[in-house]
Structures are given as C-alpha cells and as structure tokens.
Amino acid sequence: MASKFESSIQRGCDFIHDFSCSPCEENGFNTEAHHYCTQCTKYYCQNCVSKHNGLYQKHAVLGQKDVKKWEAAPGVVDALERCGMHPGEALKLVCGDHDQLCCPVCVAVDHRQCSKIHPIPDVAKGIQINIEFQQIPKKIAELEKQFELKKEARMKNTTSLKKTRAAISDKLKTIRKKINEILDKIEKATLQDVDGIIAKLEKNIKKDIETCDKMTIELQNMIAAVQTKSKSSESKSYIAYRKSQDMISQANDHLRGISVIECYNVTFQANNLIEELLSSIQTFGTIEEQTVMTKQRKDPLSxxxxxxxxxxxxxxxxxxxxxxxxxxxxxxxxxxxxxxxxxxxxxxxxxxxxxxxxxxxxxxxxxxxxxxxxxxxxxxxxxxxxxxxxxxxxxxxxxxxxxxxxxxxxxxxxxxxxxxxxxxxxxxxxxxxxxxxxxxxxxxxxxxxxxxxxxxxxxxxxxxxxxxxxxxxxxxxxxxxxxxxxxxxxxxxxxxxxxxxxxxxxxxxxxxxxxxxxxxxxxxxxxxxxxxxxxxxxxxxxxxxxxxxxxxxxxxxxxxxxxxxxxxxxxx
The missing domain is CATH 2.120.10.30 (TolB, C-terminal domain)
Incomplete structure (x- = not known):
C-alpha cells in the first residue's frame, strides 16, 4: 500500500492532470487523457484511443468537448467519492493534520509536509457499527423537516414584508401630502407679496397717467387763451404771457417727476435654501433592517x-x-x-x-x-x-x-x-x-x-x-x-x-x-x-x-x- 501511495505522489509531482490515461497509468506512466469510453469506463490519451478504437469500433467515445459527461458517466468515480478539487480522482486518503479527505493529487500538491496521511480503508474500519454513523439517516430526516418548516416561515415572512412595504408607502404619501401643503402655503404667501407690490406700482402708474392727461388739457387751454389774447390789448397779452410761463414751469416740473422713473418692474429672486435642503435629504426617513432571532436554549457561548x-x-x-x-x-x-x-x-x-x-x-x-x-x-x-x-x-x-x-x-x-x-x-x-x-x-x-x-x-x-x-x-x-x-x-x-x-x-x-x-x-x-x-x-x-x-x-x-x-x- 505504501509503495503504491508513493508512486501516486511521484506521478502527481511530474504533472497534475484532472484525468489520466487509464492504460498508461496501469503501466506506470502519467499521461493526460483526451477521451473517455462510456462502455469501458476508462480514459484514453491520443495514442491509446487509436488502439482502443481499432478493437472496439462500436464503443461510444467522448472527446474533451464533452468532459462534463465524463464526470457524470456511469462507472466514473462516484460523486460521493469524487475529489472536489480534482474531479477525475477518487478520495482515497485522509490527512489527519488538516482533518481532510484527499485524493493522491491533493496529497502531492497540498499535503507534502503533512505527517498524518492514512488510507481511507484503515481509518474506516468499524464505521458501519458506529452509533453516530447509524444515526445519520435520522439526523438528516430531522434536518429536512426543519428546513421545510423554515421554508414555510420564510414564505409567510415574504407576505408580511409586502404588507410592511404597503404600510410604509401609505406613510410616505401622508408625508408627501403634508409637504405639498407646506409648499402650497409658501407659494400662496409669495404670490400675495407679488400682488401687493404690483398693486402699489399700478397705483403709481395710474397717478402718472392722470397727471399726463390733466397737464395735456391745461396746456391745450393755455395755448387757446394765448392765441385769443394776442389779438386783444397788450395788457391782456402780458397777463396771458405770465400765466403761460407759470404753466410751462409747472408742466416741466411734472414731466421731470414722471421722467425720473422710466418704467415700473418686478423681479423675483428664488430662495435657493429650500432646494438645497431638499436636495441634501436622500430619503423621507431611515429604513432599518431588523432581524428577530429565534429563541433557543441558553448556550454558554451566548x-x-x-x-x-x-x-x-x-x-x-x-x-x-x-x-x-x-x-x-x-x-x-x-x-x-x-x-x-x-x-x-x-x-x-x-x-x-x-x-x-x-x-x-x-x-x-x-x-x-x-x-x-x-x-x-x-x-x-x-x-x-x-x-x-x-x-x-x-x-x-x-x-x-x-x-x-x-x-x-x-x-x-x-x-x-x-x-x-x-x-x-x-x-x-x-x-x-x-x-x-x-x-x-x-x-x-x-x-x-x-x-x-x-x-x-x-x-x-x-x-x-x-x-x-x-x-x-x-x-x-x-x-x-x-x-x-x-x-x-x-x-x-x-x-x-x-x-x-x-x-x-x-x-x-x-x-x-x-x-x-x-x-x-x-x-x-x-x-x-x-x-x-x-x-x-x-x-x-x-x-x-x-x-x-x-x-x-x-x-x-x-x-x-x-x-x-x-x-x-x-x-x-
């Protein structure tokens, strides 16, 4: 057993293959397999497969493109016994240092320095009468039952989470309604300020229009009076002259007063603080994940x-x-x-x-x-x-x-x-x-x-x-x-x-x-x-x-x- 184990390691040290040619391996050579025969349940390299095909022309031979079928084919290492790291190899050894099942390739690559390497048959003696081994089916059945119960509980949990989502959605709508009401109130107050200012300016404009109309009529009357008095005596003409001068001076004063303001206008400067505050807020509130732990028997480690x-x-x-x-x-x-x-x-x-x-x-x-x-x-x-x-x-x-x-x-x-x-x-x-x-x-x-x-x-x-x-x-x-x-x-x-x-x-x-x-x-x-x-x-x-x-x-x-x-x- 020891010499066979050592030769496996030596072959593994030369080159590691997921699948080795079966005839070559039987003759002490380490050659990578490129084919698998489902009838012979053996692996073949390029040289050996040609000899195989000459003898067994009706056998179904799988190439490397169907390598996944090699692992699943009957006769290949059983899934339970197959090495997880090297699928083409069977689990044959136990590393006591790492408490790990190994194939010969595992030992060659990862456990060279380990001192406690034992063949599985040696370690497995008496396992079938072991109490723990005999209780495995019962333990597995109990675990299956517990998983089914957990699955049902999780399905109910999914329903409750959907209800929680709907409840949170309703709360968000209430919050949104309140925020909209606040924004409507702010908008209304702002428009009231605008209306007040515009009303004041419209009043000023109306006053200026009335002044323009009044002065226009008075100037027209003065022109008529001056033209009429100019045909009368010089005394009357002088009086008309003096009053027209006063009228012209008064008209210029009104005109200057109106001309100071070219037009009335209203501008709006937005309060950016509102937008900044809203932009800085990512959500309407904090969403916290809560995990309710199952009550268990008190464990000292807890x-x-x-x-x-x-x-x-x-x-x-x-x-x-x-x-x-x-x-x-x-x-x-x-x-x-x-x-x-x-x-x-x-x-x-x-x-x-x-x-x-x-x-x-x-x-x-x-x-x-x-x-x-x-x-x-x-x-x-x-x-x-x-x-x-x-x-x-x-x-x-x-x-x-x-x-x-x-x-x-x-x-x-x-x-x-x-x-x-x-x-x-x-x-x-x-x-x-x-x-x-x-x-x-x-x-x-x-x-x-x-x-x-x-x-x-x-x-x-x-x-x-x-x-x-x-x-x-x-x-x-x-x-x-x-x-x-x-x-x-x-x-x-x-x-x-x-x-x-x-x-x-x-x-x-x-x-x-x-x-x-x-x-x-x-x-x-x-x-x-x-x-x-x-x-x-x-x-x-x-x-x-x-x-x-x-x-x-x-x-x-x-x-x-x-x-x-x-x-x-x-x-x-």
Whole structure:
C-alpha cells in the first residue's frame, strides 16, 4: 500500500492532470487523457484511443468537448467519492493534520509536509457499527423537516414584508401630502407679496397717467387763451404771457417727476435654501433592517463573558514564493464563504486564503496595507496608509470564486491605518482620531479624539448592536470602551496588555485583544473593564501579533503577526 501511495505522489509531482490515461497509468506512466469510453469506463490519451478504437469500433467515445459527461458517466468515480478539487480522482486518503479527505493529487500538491496521511480503508474500519454513523439517516430526516418548516416561515415572512412595504408607502404619501401643503402655503404667501407690490406700482402708474392727461388739457387751454389774447390789448397779452410761463414751469416740473422713473418692474429672486435642503435629504426617513432571532436554549457561548480556553493551536505558512521579505500580517478577516483575507504589510500584498489557509490568489497594492475589513457580500476594504496623497486611502476589492478584483478607491485627506464597518457606515482611524464616513466617502463627523500621544487610536471593533466601540490605544497600553456617541465608558490596563494592536468582538459579544510588545492574546469582558483570560503567549508561537479575528464557523481565533505563518487557536 505504501509503495503504491508513493508512486501516486511521484506521478502527481511530474504533472497534475484532472484525468489520466487509464492504460498508461496501469503501466506506470502519467499521461493526460483526451477521451473517455462510456462502455469501458476508462480514459484514453491520443495514442491509446487509436488502439482502443481499432478493437472496439462500436464503443461510444467522448472527446474533451464533452468532459462534463465524463464526470457524470456511469462507472466514473462516484460523486460521493469524487475529489472536489480534482474531479477525475477518487478520495482515497485522509490527512489527519488538516482533518481532510484527499485524493493522491491533493496529497502531492497540498499535503507534502503533512505527517498524518492514512488510507481511507484503515481509518474506516468499524464505521458501519458506529452509533453516530447509524444515526445519520435520522439526523438528516430531522434536518429536512426543519428546513421545510423554515421554508414555510420564510414564505409567510415574504407576505408580511409586502404588507410592511404597503404600510410604509401609505406613510410616505401622508408625508408627501403634508409637504405639498407646506409648499402650497409658501407659494400662496409669495404670490400675495407679488400682488401687493404690483398693486402699489399700478397705483403709481395710474397717478402718472392722470397727471399726463390733466397737464395735456391745461396746456391745450393755455395755448387757446394765448392765441385769443394776442389779438386783444397788450395788457391782456402780458397777463396771458405770465400765466403761460407759470404753466410751462409747472408742466416741466411734472414731466421731470414722471421722467425720473422710466418704467415700473418686478423681479423675483428664488430662495435657493429650500432646494438645497431638499436636495441634501436622500430619503423621507431611515429604513432599518431588523432581524428577530429565534429563541433557543441558553448556550454558554451566548454569554459574552463566557471564558474560553485553548484546546489546540496550529500554524499555517502564508508566505508566497515571490515575497521579498518576511510576512507582516497587519489585518485578518473572514469572508462569508469561509475564506480569509489577510494584508501583508511588508510585501505590499493582499492575500486570499481558502478554508485550509492556503494562498489561492493575491493582489499587489501601491503602498503598505495596514488593515482589511469585510464590508458586505464578497467585498472587503483595505487601508493604505501613506504620506503620498495619491496612494493613501481605501481600496475596495471583491473576492469571487477564489479571485480578487479591485473595484474602486476612496481617497482620504487624513491618515487611515484601520477601518471598521457597521450599519452602512465606515469608521476610519488616524493616529489620534476616530472618524465616521459614509460608504461613498463623505465625512460625517469625528467621533473621538486623543491628541496626547501619537498612535493613541489604533484599531477598533464594534459590537453587533452598534452600541459599544472598543479602541486599542497602542501608546498608552490601554483598551478604551466608548458608546456610539463617542463617550468614554471604561479604560482597561493590564500587565499582559503592552502595545495592544488588534481587537475583535464576536456577534455574541466576546472581546479579544492581541498585544504586540507582550506577545499575548487576551479575552476581556464585554464592558471592557477587566481581563477574563490570557489565552496565548510567546511560548505558544506568538511573535509581534498585529491582528486577530474569531471564526464562529470553526470556533477558532486566527492571529497574524510579524512572521510567515498564521496561528489558529481552537477554543473550548
């Protein structure tokens, strides 16, 4: 068995194929298959398929364009026994180091250094009489029943959400009606002002017209009088002359008074404040998603002050062949898929790890990355802390199907070496302050500041309800606890807390802190007032720990620091 296993590894080391030629493999050669015979249920390379076709001309042979049919064809490795990474290979081995089923190719590629590789038949002895194995059908049936009940509940939930939408729509119509009434009132008041001014001006115009008519008649009468008196005595003519002079002087005074105003006009200057206020408001109100949790039996782990202990720990190498120096893992976060994203400050890389902590993709960044934060779905944000304003900022990256794609960048005017996300808002950390931003990059406010020393505000974690914020003060060796308005609730110091860097809070409220100078990982109570336990120290492999995260999926703390390996602590 051992020699056969070793030959499989040796063949795998030469070149890895999803499907290997069956006749060649039987003769000790590693040749890629290009054909599959559904009757023989074997794979063939170009040379072997010609011999096969000469002997079996009526057999149905599938080419590479039908490779999906190879996997589904009867006689090919059963779906249950097929390797997920290498579909053409059967699961034949178990890696005890990773507690993982493997095919020979898996062992050759990913488990060369593992010491506990066992054939499945050896591990499987007695499994059929195992109580847990015999209870599997019952457990599956119970799970199926629970899923059906959950499906019915979700369908009812969909109906209730539609009713909620209709109710909110009615409220919006009421709000809109009130706003329309206010706008109608403003419009009416504005038109009343316009009508008052125009009435006043029309009165002035009417007065000027009446003056023009009056003076025209009086001037016409004066002309007639002068012409009549000019034929009379000189005395009468003189009197007419003097009165006409007075009349002309009076007429000129009226004319000058009217001529000062060329015309009457009314202008309108809009109050832009109304439009600006309305434009600044995005919605009629806040829409909040609420999740009502199912009442369950009390679990000790649901107690935020439940004290953990370390069951075991393992190290996983995350250094890449082209890394120029030792890894400096400044940030760690888990994706919903179970993959992990880490930032390697020293090599200016963001690395994507699979569930076994193997690097499956990476992207180079233009500056030194200091932190990574899961935003939503497959998206993370990476902090680049640089004095160069063109480089400094947040880089948003999508991790989809094991590949990284950089989507956008937010430039930040101040330094930013850490970030948290909660409730659709970003919490950004400079050396001395905590800022709140929108997801689009607009600064909302400065929530907290401590300018007494540099690095007084390093990293933070936010409780699941958003009510509590935990901040590491690197310079003063403190953990600071704030409420969501920035008010200080507590301050914790401890001999094991020297230069705290990373802080993490679980959905249940458990708080963990890693400290760079003291090489420790600690658990503190949810109020941030006392240490509950020191879970790991330098003798456990810690070296300058920078950041940590807790995976509820595997009940483990993943710790990164100034070394080429991640430390994974399995907690009780």
């Amino acid at each position: 107690d935020p002050n439940h004290v953990f202990s370390v069951a075991e720990y393992k190290e996983y190498n995350v250094r890449m062949s082209d890394d120029k120096g030792r890894c400096d893992i400044q940030g760690v976060c888990e994706m919903p898929s179970g993959e992990f994203v880490i930032v390697d400050n020293n090599n200016c890389k963001v690395k994507l790890l699979d569930k076994e902590y193997r690097v499956i993709d990476h992207c180079d960044v233009p500056g030194k990355p200091y932190y990574v934060c899961h935003i939503d779905g497959n998206e993370v944000a990476v902090c680049i802390y640089s004095v160069n304003a063109d480089i400094r900022g947040l880089y948003f990256i999508n991790a989809t199907k094991g590949k990284f794609v950089t989507t956008r960048k937010l430039s930040i005017t101040h330094g930013c070496h850490a970030i948290a996300h909660h409730g659709g808002q970003l919490y950004l950390f400079s050396d001395t302050a905590l800022y709140v931003y929108t997801l689009s990059g607009q600064k909302v406010k400065m929530l907290y500041e401590d300018i007494s020393l540099v690095w007084s505000v390093w990293k933070c974690a936010i409780s699941n309800d958003g009510e509590t914020i935990y901040i590491t003060n690197f310079s003063k060796h403190q953990l600071i606890t704030l409420d969501n308005n920035g008010n200080k609730l507590s301050l914790l110091t401890d001999p094991d807390m020297k230069q705290p860097r990373g802080v993490h809070v679980t959905p249940a409220g458990h708080v963990f802190v890693c400290c760079q100078c003291s090489d420790t990982v600690m658990q503190v109570d949810k109020d941030g007032k006392k240490k509950l336990a020191t879970l790991a120290r330098k003798e456990d492999g810690l070296y300058g720990p920078r950041d940590l995260c807790f995976s509820s999926r595997i009940s483990s703390l993943i710790v990164g620091g100034l070394k080429d390996t991640l430390l994974v602590f399995k907690l009780n």
